[in-house]
Amino acid sequence: MPAGASLCNDSLVTLAELMALAVREFGITIDHSARLADAGSGAGVYPVRTHGGQVAYLKVTPAGLGAGALDGARREVRFYRQLAARVPVRTPPLLGALETGAGVALLLAAAGEHVKAEAWNGPAWAALGRDLAGLHTLPVAERDWPRPDPLLDAMSELVPGVITRFWGDVLPGLSDLLASRDALRSKL
Numbered sequence: 001m002p003a004g005a006s007l008c009n010d011s012l013v014t015l016a017e018l019m020a021l022a023v024r025e026f027g028i029t030i031d032h033s034a035r036l037a038d039a040g041s042g043a044g045v046y047p048v049r050t051h052g053g054q055v056a057y058l059k060v061t062p063a064g065l066g067a068g069a070l071d072g073a074r075r076e077v078r079f080y081r082q083l084a085a086r087v088p089v090r091t092p093p094l095l096g097a098l099e100t101g102a103g104v105a106l107l108l109a110a111a112g113e114h115v116k117a118e119a120w121n122g123p124a125w126a127a128l129g130r131d132l133a134g135l136h137t138l139p140v141a142e143r144d145w146p147r148p149d150p151l152l153d154a155m156s157e158l159v160p161g162v163i164t165r166f167w168g169d170v171l172p173g174l175s176d177l178l179a180s181r182d183a184l185r186s187k188l
Contacts, residue, residue: 015044015062015103022058022105026096027051030058041069048107055110056095062103073104080106088134 023030028048043061050056061073080094096107115124167174177184 015060018060018062018103018105022060022098025098026107028058041072043073057108059106059108060103063101070104074099077104077106087138089131
């Protein structure tokens, strides 16, 4: 299935079924001997081979992880489709995306050989710094990329005493911050 295609089948309910659908749609074979660690969102990441023998990775986010994880996976698909080619950091090419009521699957090309941070040299760290600085200078399209913001939510739903009990001893200016939270919230 092409990267821009999507399906909708709300009857899929399990991770295994979502993976089976992705295998059929993308024409891939999963390397079950080398499952990678879960992504920070809880999504599963699996090494695969395409029908042409290319090494790739399948990232699956089942709807069972909750609306937040599913929304994040859909934003990730959107990032690869709309922004990845323009950002100043290297991203793996999107080979396919599948969005269903039961979850989201991304098929990403291998981005290169993994090198542990301990083995990086000075130029590699400097390049990462330049890439990240470039990434953070990109304009943010707030209206086009809405997402939950736990910090703003917490600032708008202040629970008396909870913040003071948690931060009071370590943050001497807490009362001033709380008093100016509306101004801080608008700046964020």
